[in-house]
Amino acid sequence: MSANKVYIIGAGPGDPGLITVKGREILRQADAIIYDYLVDKRLLDQAREDAESICCDRLGKKKFRDGFLRDQEKISRLIVRKAREGKKVVRLRNGDSSIFSRVSQELDTLVKNKIEFEIVPGVTAASAASALSGIPLTDRKLASSCVFVTGHEDPGKKESSVDWNKIAGSGTIVLYMAVENISKIAKELIKSGKSADTPVAAVSNAGRIDQKTAKAALKSIAKAVRKEKITAPAIFIIGEVVKLEKEFNWLRRSRKVLFTGLSEERFFTRGVYFHLPLIKIEPLEDYSAIDNNLRNITGFDWIVFTSRYGVEYFFKRFKARGYDARALSGIKIAAIGNSTKAKLEDFGILPDLMPKEESSAGLLNEFKKIDIKDKKIFLPRSDISDKGLRDGLQDLGVRVTAAVVYKNVGQKDLPDLNLSYFDEVMFTSPSGVRNFVKRYGKVPRRVKVSCIGSVTRKEAKRYGIC
Numbered sequence: 001m002s003a004n005k006v007y008i009i010g011a012g013p014g015d016p017g018l019i020t021v022k023g024r025e026i027l028r029q030a031d032a033i034i035y036d037y038l039v040d041k042r043l044l045d046q047a048r049e050d051a052e053s054i055c056c057d058r059l060g061k062k063k064f065r066d067g068f069l070r071d072q073e074k075i076s077r078l079i080v081r082k083a084r085e086g087k088k089v090v091r092l093r094n095g096d097s098s099i100f101s102r103v104s105q106e107l108d109t110l111v112k113n114k115i116e117f118e119i120v121p122g123v124t125a126a127s128a129a130s131a132l133s134g135i136p137l138t139d140r141k142l143a144s145s146c147v148f149v150t151g152h153e154d155p156g157k158k159e160s161s162v163d164w165n166k167i168a169g170s171g172t173i174v175l176y177m178a179v180e181n182i183s184k185i186a187k188e189l190i191k192s193g194k195s196a197d198t199p200v201a202a203v204s205n206a207g208r209i210d211q212k213t214a215k216a217a218l219k220s221i222a223k224a225v226r227k228e229k230i231t232a233p234a235i236f237i238i239g240e241v242v243k244l245e246k247e248f249n250w251l252r253r254s255r256k257v258l259f260t261g262l263s264e265e266r267f268f269t270r271g272v273y274f275h276l277p278l279i280k281i282e283p284l285e286d287y288s289a290i291d292n293n294l295r296n297i298t299g300f301d302w303i304v305f306t307s308r309y310g311v312e313y314f315f316k317r318f319k320a321r322g323y324d325a326r327a328l329s330g331i332k333i334a335a336i337g338n339s340t341k342a343k344l345e346d347f348g349i350l351p352d353l354m355p356k357e358e359s360s361a362g363l364l365n366e367f368k369k370i371d372i373k374d375k376k377i378f379l380p381r382s383d384i385s386d387k388g389l390r391d392g393l394q395d396l397g398v399r400v401t402a403a404v405v406y407k408n409v410g411q412k413d414l415p416d417l418n419l420s421y422f423d424e425v426m427f428t429s430p431s432g433v434r435n436f437v438k439r440y441g442k443v444p445r446r447v448k449v450s451c452i453g454s455v456t457r458k459e460a461k462r463y464g465i466c
């Protein structure tokens, strides 16, 4: 079999939304994804369910230091092997592939092995750190040049390939991989003529929910980094442009909302949304339990969808069994919530009933107004749904068949957070509340807690966080 083409894609730093549209489209089609450890794992949710994802960490011991991966040969060999297996291979790198990423070694191997490749650019960490701290890297008055430098090299070593004398003359200096060596680098720059008072900003975890910025003069930046606990990955911006941060740091001034739900609809709303999904939706291992219901679906009078995932997984199985929306023509459909309605529309269905109040109680109130007694209702739901709706429907004399169509699991690997950084924490489900309390405990008093839906609010009250 001839080898397949390899796509080398820049994933951007931190925020999974910083990949290019082109990069994401290719990622969605890949068979094998070989990714850097700094790549946000949520990006992998874009991949096909049957795609293979391999983290470069796993290709040996963790041989990186400050963003620096040493075990390059193994990665190159793996890319070649996967391409030769006829797989559509994506090599997903942090930031942009052309900047401090050892892409040349991989390209070299691909050229030698006559494997076709395409490179898709990405947002480099310097651009993200600049945008997310409000520090333009160049400015008509303050800096007409900008240089990117690796700080990974020990500046004390004899044959340094970084000429700090030359670097010191640049308008703006951006350092990558420099947390460990910042004290030595600052001294070297001052020795090379850079003013000790040059302002410096260190931005760690740019684009991530735990992003941090520290500012100090060049002579005291190392101390500030220690004091503010700036850790890798971080970008240092050195130069007069850093003065602009005071006026342009939009993030510092914004109202910061920690949004813990799954929804992505978080733009053009008040404040900046930081997305920390506390739950994860997963398919069931086995759907055979509901096949009987699907086969006899026309026996139901209503289907009640309570979430967009219910819609998604119901139709996935429905399709797998060879049915489509036409098979539901005689059945009435109810939906709770706008996103549930929108998902139904994707499948060509406009719900017959949608309660104004987006909750089980809202739906029950609507059902009370119509003749629902003895009607048969199918209720696709998650494995941890609260029983309130089913019981409420039964109280109305309805014959309910509730069926689990997806799983709601807690997110692992949640980052450490300074909750006081946020102005508001928003919950959208009772399971989100429980997972939050398990991982973070209480919400600091000055931070507002808001809940979508009365069931969520009740759970938050039960745990004493609102």
Ligand code: SAH
Residues within 6 Å of the ligand: 013, 014, 038, 066, 067, 068, 093, 094, 095, 096, 097, 098, 099, 100, 101, 123, 124, 125, 126, 129, 175, 176, 177, 178, 203, 204, 205, 206, 207, 208, 232, 233, 234, 235
């Ligand atoms: N190719 C990448 C750089 C890889 S080197 C790019 O274009 O961005 C790894 C270094 O990138 C880290 O040590 C750090 O200096 C920087 N970096 C990567 N992600 C970062 C992030 N989210 N915030 C700040 N710096 C980051």
